[in-house]
Amino acid sequence: MPKSIQLAHSPDADDIFMYFAIKFGWVDTKSYEFNNIGLDIETLNIEAMKGTYDVSAISFGMYPLIKDEYALLRTAVSFGEGYGPKLIKRKETTLKRNFKVALSGKYTTNAMLFRIYYPEARPVYMDFLEIEEAVVSGKVHAGVLIHESILNFDDSLEVEKELWDIWVELAGEGLPLPLGGMAVRRSLPLNRAIDIENILIDGVKVANERKEELCTKLENDNLVRISSNMLKKYLDMYASDESVELSALQLKALNTLYEIGFKHGLWDTAMKTEDYLIPKEYEALRSS
Numbered sequence: 297m298p299k300s301i302q303l304a305h306s307p308d309a310d311d312i313f314m315y316f317a318i319k320f321g322w323v324d325t326k327s328y329e330f331n332n333i334g335l336d337i338e339t340l341n342i343e344a345m346k347g348t349y350d351v352s353a354i355s356f357g358m359y360p361l362i363k364d365e366y367a368l369l370r371t372a373v374s375f376g377e378g379y380g381p382k383l384i385k386r387k388e389t390t391l392k393r394n395f396k397v398a399l400s401g402k403y404t405t406n407a408m409l410f411r412i413y414y415p416e417a418r419p420v421y422m423d424f425l426e427i428e429e430a431v432v433s434g435k436v437h438a439g440v441l442i443h444e445s446i447l448n449f450d451d452s453l454e455v456e457k458e459l460w461d462i463w464v465e466l467a468g469e470g471l472p473l474p475l476g477g478m479a480v481r482r483s484l485p486l487n488r489a490i491d492i493e494n495i496l497i498d499g500v501k502v503a504n505e506r507k508e509e510l511c512t513k514l515e516n517d518n519l520v521r522i523s524s525n526m527l528k529k530y531l532d533m534y535a536s537d538e539s540v541e542l543s544a545l546q547l548k549a550l551n552t553l554y555e556i557g558f559k560h561g562l563w564d565t566a567m568k569t570e571d572y573l574i575p576k577e578y579e580a581l582r583s584s
Contacts, residue, residue: 298329301492304349305478307334308443309520309527310535311353313510314372316519317503318495320510325495336423337476338401345403350481351492356474357405359572360554360563366479367489368572370542371497375549376473379533381406381459382446384431385438391456393417398431398439400424405475405553406440406459412560413462428453444521444530466556471549472538480574489574500540507531542573 305311317323318330335343337355344352344362351369359368385391393416399407402421411419420436427439432450440459441449463473478496480489503510511527514520520527538546550569558566
C-alpha cells in the first residue's frame with residue numbers, strides 16, 4: 297500500500313519545474329505516492345504555521361516561526377545571485393518615507409528584508425499577481441514584484457530598489473540571497489523524512505538533466521503562465537543545479553539571514569540552519 301504524502305508548492309514556474317518530474321513519473325518514488333497541492337507562497341506560509349501539510353514550500357524568512365514543527369529540506373531551494381525581487385514605482389515619482397507599498401505577503405522573505413530596510417513604509421498585502429496593476433493604477437505608491445513578474449512589467453513603471461542590493465547592504469558581499477525552500481513535518485517518522493528528502497533531491501536533479509524536455513511538456517500541458525523563452529530564462533535564475541542540494545555557501549547565507557532577523561527582533565532566539573536539517577548520519581547508521 298503506497299504511503300500518501302501531501303506535497304504543497306506554489307504554482308510558480310520554478311516550483312512546477314522542480315516537482316513535476318516526480319508527478320510525471322520520472323523518479324523512483326519507492327513506496328510513496330505524492331499528492332501535489334498548488335497554493336500561493338503566502339498561503340503556504342500560513343498553512344505551515346498551522347502544520348497543515350506533510351511537505352511544503354515555504355519562504356526562508358518565516359522558517360524560524362515553524363522550526364519546532366518542521367525540519368528544513370536540503371533541496372528545491374531558491375536563491376538570488378545578483379538578482380531577486382524588485383521594488384517598483386511609477387516613473388517620475390518620488391517615494392516619501394512613509395510610502396504605501398504592496399507586498400506579496402507578511403511572511404515572505406522579501407517582506408522581511410523590505411520591512412527592515414524601510415521601517416516607515418506602510419505595507420499592504422496582496423496576491424503577487426495583483427501588485428503590478430496596483431502600482432500602475434495608483435492604489436499604492438510602490439510594490440515588490442516577485443516570481444516571473446520581475447522579468448516583464450508595465451512600461452510606465454521603473455525599479456526603485458533591487459532587493460538584491462538591500463540584501464548586500466544588510467548581509468555584506470559574497471552571499472546569495474535566500475528566498476524559499478521546502479520543509480517537512482517533524483511528526484513524520486525520521487526514516488520517512490529521509491526517504492522524502494532523497495526522492496525530492498532526485499526529482500530536482502532529473503528536472504535539471506531533462507530541462508528542455510520538461511519545459512516543452514509544461515508549456516504544452518498549460519502548466520506554466522509564461523512562454524518557453526521566458527520560462528528558460530526564469531528557470532536559469534531560480535531552478536538550476538544550485539537548487540538540487542544546499543551548498544556550504546547557501547547555508548552561510550541562510551545563517552546570515554537568520555542572524556539579521558534575530559538582531560532586528562523578528563524572533564526570540566538565534567539559530568543555525570544546520571541544527572534544523574534532517575540528520576543525514578541516521579541514514580548511514582541505518583544501512584550499516
